[in-house]
Amino acid sequence: MTxxxxxxxxxIILTASVFAGPASAGQPPELTGLEVGIREAAPTQMxxxxxxxxxxxxxxxxxxxxxxxxxxxxxxxxxxxxxxxAATLGLLQTDLRDLVHHASRTTQAGTTVRMRQHRxxxxxxxxxxxxxxNNNNQVVFVTSSYDPRVSIDSAxxxxxxxxxxxxxxAHLGVEGPSLYDSHALMVYQDVDRTRLVHRVLTTxxxxxxxxxxxxxxxxxxxxxxxxxxxxxxxxxxxxFEPDPLSSATAVYGGTGFVDGNDADTAQLTAEAxxxxxxxxxxxxxxxxxxxxxxxxxxxxxxxxxxxxQATSTWNFTRNADAxxxxxxxxxxxxxxxxxxxxxxxxxxxxxxATGVRYDPHGWNGADNSSYSSSTGRLTFGEGGVDDxxxxxxxxxxxxxxxxxxxxxxxxxxVQGLSEGCGDYLAVSYSRVLGNWTPADPQYxxxxxxxxxxxxxxxxNTAWVDTHPWPSGLVGQIHTDGQIWAGCMMRVWDAVxxxxxxxxxxxxxxxxxxxxxxxxxxxxxxxxxxxxxxSATDVEAIATALQSCGYTVETPxxxxxxxxxxxxxxxxxxxxx
Numbered sequence: 001m002t003x004x005x006x007x008x009x010x011x012i013i014l015t016a017s018v019f020a021g022p023a024s025a026g027q028p029p030e031l032t033g034l035e036v037g038i039r040e041a042a043p044t045q046m047x048x049x050x051x052x053x054x055x056x057x058x059x060x061x062x063x064x065x066x067x068x069x070x071x072x073x074x075x076x077x078x079x080x081x082x083x084x085x086a087a088t089l090g091l092l093q094t095d096l097r098d099l100v101h102h103a104s105r106t107t108q109a110g111t112t113v114r115m116r117q118h119r120x121x122x123x124x125x126x127x128x129x130x131x132x133x134n135n136n137n138q139v140v141f142v143t144s145s146y147d148p149r150v151s152i153d154s155a156x157x158x159x160x161x162x163x164x165x166x167x168x169x170a171h172l173g174v175e176g177p178s179l180y181d182s183h184a185l186m187v188y189q190d191v192d193r194t195r196l197v198h199r200v201l202t203t204x205x206x207x208x209x210x211x212x213x214x215x216x217x218x219x220x221x222x223x224x225x226x227x228x229x230x231x232x233x234x235x236x237x238x239x240f241e242p243d244p245l246s247s248a249t250a251v252y253g254g255t256g257f258v259d260g261n262d263a264d265t266a267q268l269t270a271e272a273x274x275x276x277x278x279x280x281x282x283x284x285x286x287x288x289x290x291x292x293x294x295x296x297x298x299x300x301x302x303x304x305x306x307x308x309q310a311t312s313t314w315n316f317t318r319n320a321d322a323x324x325x326x327x328x329x330x331x332x333x334x335x336x337x338x339x340x341x342x343x344x345x346x347x348x349x350x351x352x353a354t355g356v357r358y359d360p361h362g363w364n365g366a367d368n369s370s371y372s373s374s375t376g377r378l379t380f381g382e383g384g385v386d387d388x389x390x391x392x393x394x395x396x397x398x399x400x401x402x403x404x405x406x407x408x409x410x411x412x413x414v415q416g417l418s419e420g421c422g423d424y425l426a427v428s429y430s431r432v433l434g435n436w437t438p439a440d441p442q443y444x445x446x447x448x449x450x451x452x453x454x455x456x457x458x459x460n461t462a463w464v465d466t467h468p469w470p471s472g473l474v475g476q477i478h479t480d481g482q483i484w485a486g487c488m489m490r491v492w493d494a495v496x497x498x499x500x501x502x503x504x505x506x507x508x509x510x511x512x513x514x515x516x517x518x519x520x521x522x523x524x525x526x527x528x529x530x531x532x533x534s535a536t537d538v539e540a541i542a543t544a545l546q547s548c549g550y551t552v553e554t555p556x557x558x559x560x561x562x563x564x565x566x567x568x569x570x571x572x573x574x575x576x
Contacts, residue, residue, distance in 0.1 A: 056147055126147075150194050165183065177204075211373070236476070243286070256268060286308040286310055293355045311381040365379055367413070371404070375403065392446055399425035406509040407512060415516045417517055420485040421504075446461065446485070483517065
């Protein structure tokens with residue numbers, strides 16, 4: 001098991017909500033019928049380098065902006081740019097008094113600044129302008145969900161927050177306590193009508209499971225929108241590398257390679273390897289699976305504890321519940337270290353100050369796993385193959401968190417973008433080990449142990465080969481996400497794991513909650529330029545993205561001067 005050690009440059013000896021469940025379902029059957037007011041993303045059209053929202057006439061994304069700004073803080077530079085380009089961006093207030101700074105994030109490529117839209121001091125639901133500046137004081141990429149139609153006179157609600165919550169809970173039929181509750185007063189553009197709404201979030205512990213967002217009209221109590229904002233996939237999982245079928249190059253159903261209700265077999269035990277669990281905590285005479293990058297917590301049923309013990313040796317076989325706890329720590333810690341220390345991209349949850357919090361035994365034992373954007377926590381179910389036994393499930397759910405954290409709460413599921421992000425990162429993480437060759441069907445599989453078996457069919461990054469963007473979109477987020485994941489794996493094949501992963505994560509940070517796959521493709525390509533990738537690598541990334549149908553341009557059309565003479569490492573940043 002040396003492949004990952006060499007690539008990640010670390011010593012290896014040894015889950016808003018985003019869910020993992022059968023991809024064909026999208027969510028558990030008992031949750032259907034509760035959602036109302038869900039609308040498709042507005043149609044868009046390209047006008048030069050600007051992607052326009054046909055309904056509002058305002059930009060959704062601006063590519064290759066190359067707008068020079070005078071030196072200053074990123075927030076000052078962003079405000080200078082927005083004031084200069086207010087008409088182009090469709091901003092209502094040229095003095096920007098309806099835009100409030102939300103977050104800024106700096107990487108090797110530059111800084112992304114997020115400005116949230118407000119009206120009469122109240123945030124506008126989903127309204128944000130996201131501006132990315134490179135290190136040469138240029139605005140290079142802009143995404144926007146700013147809505148110029150918003151118009152409301154009063155921000156004083158008639159109904160109280162408590163009344164709104166009662167209405168929301170009655171619609172949902174909430175049973176039992178909640179893992180998480182929150183409320184916010186917001187302005188919501190309901191097609192051609194602007195409403196003041198109470199945004200109620202709740203995560204019922206019993207029923208209905210999910211992370212429910214309910215928008216209640218703050219004056220008449222009308223329910224405007226109800227959505228389970230969890231993101232679904234499937235679940236299973238412990239110290240496999242990355243899963244027992246891949247490390248053994250075996251197939252599900254072969255001798256000893258079945259779940260068997262968590263039973264040990266000689267074959268499965270042989271695929272459980274010993275790994276270092278870095279930086280676990282020792283307090284009060286016990287060792288705990290709590291470190292700087294991963295932190296076990298027990299917040300969901302079945303409550304099996306945090307598996308603290310008096311010894312630092314955690315040698316369990318998969319029949320023991322502690323096995324999933326250790327497997328989760330190992331893979332989450334490994335990937336978060338890779339992002340922060342190997343890729344050099346500083347990225348941690350914004351919801352709390354510890355390592356990534358995860359519960360290896362949750363969802364009442366159901367075959368679902370989840371990431372919650374409200375709490376920043378990962379939850380893994382136990383139905384079928386235990387979700388926390390498969391690194392693909394662990395990294396997929398962590399991938400939703402990465403998407404959420406790198407966009408400061410701006411995760412997008414337009415065209416299944418976040419599902420594709422989770423699938424890509426999962427396959428990238430597993431493929432590094434080199435267990436399967438391109439000739440093997442498993443080379444493209446997502447959830448190799450948890451799926452592709454009698455429990456559920458899993459997913460496949462080769463989907464893009466016969467379903468390119470946009471003709472291959474079917475309107476189902478898990479299916480559509482396979483296009484994005486598969487295309488990013490083409491990038492991975494073209495430039496290697498580290499370059500692909502770094503451009504992917506940095507570029508994803510340029511996007512916002514309204515971004516679709518094509519916008520993300522432009523963002524990844526822009527990030528590769530901003531990161532100083534070679535001409536060969538940038539062109540390879542562009543070619544891979546173009547091969548999937550995305551509208552990115554080749555490097556020669558991006559830069560007039562092209563590659564600098566005598567420089568084999570960086571692109572000239574001369575504006576076209």
